[in-house]
Amino acid sequence: MSHFNRAFSKLLYKGHRHIGFAISLILILLSLTGIALNHTSELQLDQRFIKSSFILDWYGITSAKSPISYAIQTHWLSQLEDTLYLDHKAILETKEPLIGAVSTPNFTVAAFPNTLQLLTPKGELIESISKANIEKIALQKNLIFIQNQQQIYVSSDQLLSWQKTKQQPEAWSQKSPLPAMMAEELKQKSRERILDYERLILDIHSGRFFGTWGVYLMDVSAILLIFLAITGMWFWLRHSIKRMNKRNH
Amino acid sequence: MYKFYFLISLCFSSPIWATQYQSPNDFVSEAFSGTPPAPQSLWVTSALKETVANILQHKPGFMRTRYWQADNKTVWILKEIGKTQLITVGIIIQDNKIQSIKVLDFKESRGWEVKHSFFTDQFKSITINPDLSLSQRIDGISGATLSVHALTKTAKLALFFNQQINQ
Numbered sequence: 001m002s003h004f005n006r007a008f009s010k011l012l013y014k015g016h017r018h019i020g021f022a023i024s025l026i027l028i029l030l031s032l033t034g035i036a037l038n039h040t041s042e043l044q045l046d047q048r049f050i051k052s053s054f055i056l057d058w059y060g061i062t063s064a065k066s067p068i069s070y071a072i073q074t075h076w077l078s079q080l081e082d083t084l085y086l087d088h089k090a091i092l093e094t095k096e097p098l099i100g101a102v103s104t105p106n107f108t109v110a111a112f113p114n115t116l117q118l119l120t121p122k123g124e125l126i127e128s129i130s131k132a133n134i135e136k137i138a139l140q141k142n143l144i145f146i147q148n149q150q151q152i153y154v155s156s157d158q159l160l161s162w163q164k165t166k167q168q169p170e171a172w173s174q175k176s177p178l179p180a181m182m183a184e185e186l187k188q189k190s191r192e193r194i195l196d197y198e199r200l201i202l203d204i205h206s207g208r209f210f211g212t213w214g215v216y217l218m219d220v221s222a223i224l225l226i227f228l229a230i231t232g233m234w235f236w237l238r239h240s241i242k243r244m245n246k247r248n249h
Numbered sequence: 250m251y252k253f254y255f256l257i258s259l260c261f262s263s264p265i266w267a268t269q270y271q272s273p274n275d276f277v278s279e280a281f282s283g284t285p286p287a288p289q290s291l292w293v294t295s296a297l298k299e300t301v302a303n304i305l306q307h308k309p310g311f312m313r314t315r316y317w318q319a320d321n322k323t324v325w326i327l328k329e330i331g332k333t334q335l336i337t338v339g340i341i342i343q344d345n346k347i348q349s350i351k352v353l354d355f356k357e358s359r360g361w362e363v364k365h366s367f368f369t370d371q372f373k374s375i376t377i378n379p380d381l382s383l384s385q386r387i388d389g390i391s392g393a394t395l396s397v398h399a400l401t402k403t404a405k406l407a408l409f410f411n412q413q414i415n416q
């Protein structure tokens with residue numbers, strides 16, 4: 001072997017060792033996040049949310065909106081972002097805006113433009129009922145009234161059937177401001193339902209969590225990994241050839 | 250330019266953009282030739298909950314389901330998640346056999362092929378076995394596995410509910 005080849009091999013070997021050590025932590029991070037991402041469904045990573053204020057602040061996630069709330073009996077039914085809350089408890093996810101809510105001792109009805117959600121007093125879903133273009137909802141003497149394109153309908157059998165009526169209920173369900181403390185708690189809860197673990201792990205895996213430089217770092221690490229793989233194979237091949245030559249002689 | 254307009258129109262005519270194929274009310278009305286009976290309700294009591302969870306392979310997200318019944322015919326409107334969105338399915342059962350099944354509302358971005366009759370016709374005359382399996386095998390559709398599962402589950406559930414109200 002020439003002097004140049006020996007020096008080059010030594011340099012490669014040194015580079016292989018140093019680079020291997022330098023990116024070992026990143027490789028462990030990539031492997032762990034990669035394994036986690038491969039099992040997103042089993043680990044329910046897309047249904048579990050980050051609650052750490054530090055991470056949420058890092059992402060710039062704030063919840064500035066105020067909830068839409070309706071007072072029902074002694075409780076509050078509120079909507080913040082896509083989540084419906086009974087007092088503090090998240091009970092449903094919906095993209096439709098809450099337009100009213102009424103409650104009897106036996107059930108609660110949350111009204112949305114195209115759906116009525118029939119709930120138990122504890123907030124469990126009894127039935128989701130499709131009904132187009134709902135504008136208002138009211139409760140009067142255990143009768144549920146809804147207004148739909150200037151027509152009023154009434155139901156007396158827990159929303160199973162509807163009859164047209166000309167009777168106007170005394171009062172339609174109206175929004176009420178949620179007590180300040182509860183509103184703050186809901187805002188905090190809502191903020192804690194935005195960033196899921198899958199997103200966070202994906203961002204750590206790609207380096208995006210650390211900003212633009214993080215992505216470059218992962219790119220460089222990937223290139224160095226390729227270098228390690230090639231040099232590793234090269235050393236193994238060279239060693240094998242040497243051993244074969246020795247055996248033949 | 251015409252090619253561009255053609256491509257745009259193709260995109261908007263794609264089934265991906267369509268959601269409601271028929272309203273549940275129209276489906277029920279059609280099933281009873283325009284004069285549907287009053288709806289009735291079946292409560293998913295704690296005794297039924299476990300079986301319903303077995304059929305759906307998850308906890309039922311509802312406690313009550315409505316149906317329409319006249320003579321030996323029952324009609325069910327059931328909803329089940331395909332991948333992430335709800336698929337609304339209308340099922341007509343005549344003499345304890347499925348007469349027809351129809352996708353009424355489809356919000357998923359993939360798997361809409363299940364709305365076609367080449368798939369839904371497989372359910373015709375199917376019954377439910379005592380072990381809660383269907384009496385005939387349902388062939389899947391490549392790329393629509395989760396929607397196929399959702400429809401199969403709603404078919405089983407409707408047949409099971411039908412059994413319960415006829416007991």
